[in-house]
Amino acid sequence: MTALTDPMKKIIDDELSHYPADKRQSAIIGALMGVQREHGGHLDQFIIDAVADYMDIPRIAAYEVATFYSMFNLSPTGQYQLSVCANISCMLNGADTIIDTIKETLDVTPDGVSEDGLFSLKLVSCLGHCDNAPMLQVNDQRCVMKLTPEKVKMLLSELRGGAKL
Ligand code: FES
Structure with a gap:
């Protein structure tokens, strides 16, 4: 299980602050973008799960976004x-x-x-x-x-x- 770092949690909290409590899922793009930056430029299964769990949204909602948009990298990248x-x-x-x-x-x-x-x-x-x-x-x-x-x-x-x- 991957633990989110404090800077990652802060990024997610900042994104969540832009949306009503019952629309938490809307913060997922910004949250994943920020966490990706903190995670060396890519996402993996464990970090996506951790973001979804922290946001208290279904994991599938995070995967739908992470696997659809090309700005998300699902394997390590070069510099x-x-x-x-x-x-x-x-x-x-x-x-x-x-x-x-x-x-x-x-x-x-x-x-x-x-x-x-x-x-x-x-x-x-x-x-x-x-x-x-x-x-x-x-x-x-x-x-x-x-x-x-x-x-x-x-x-x-x-x-x-x-x-x-
Ligand atoms: S087809 Fe639009 S930028 Fe390449």
């Missing part, structure tokens, strides 16, 4: 999570080449982490920048658009060198 849009506009504009470039350059598979722990690759649905396809997002901080294989290699090299997001 830099590369979320590559694999939806229609990006695919029509070469996302498959971008994905292949990342896989080959980092020797990583979707939902996997590079050997040095720096990068993880995730394929996601539309991130709302279809007019600048293909694109990816680094962590939840930076979007890089109109990608080419060369631009991706440059980005990876910058991140390896410690560039700020």
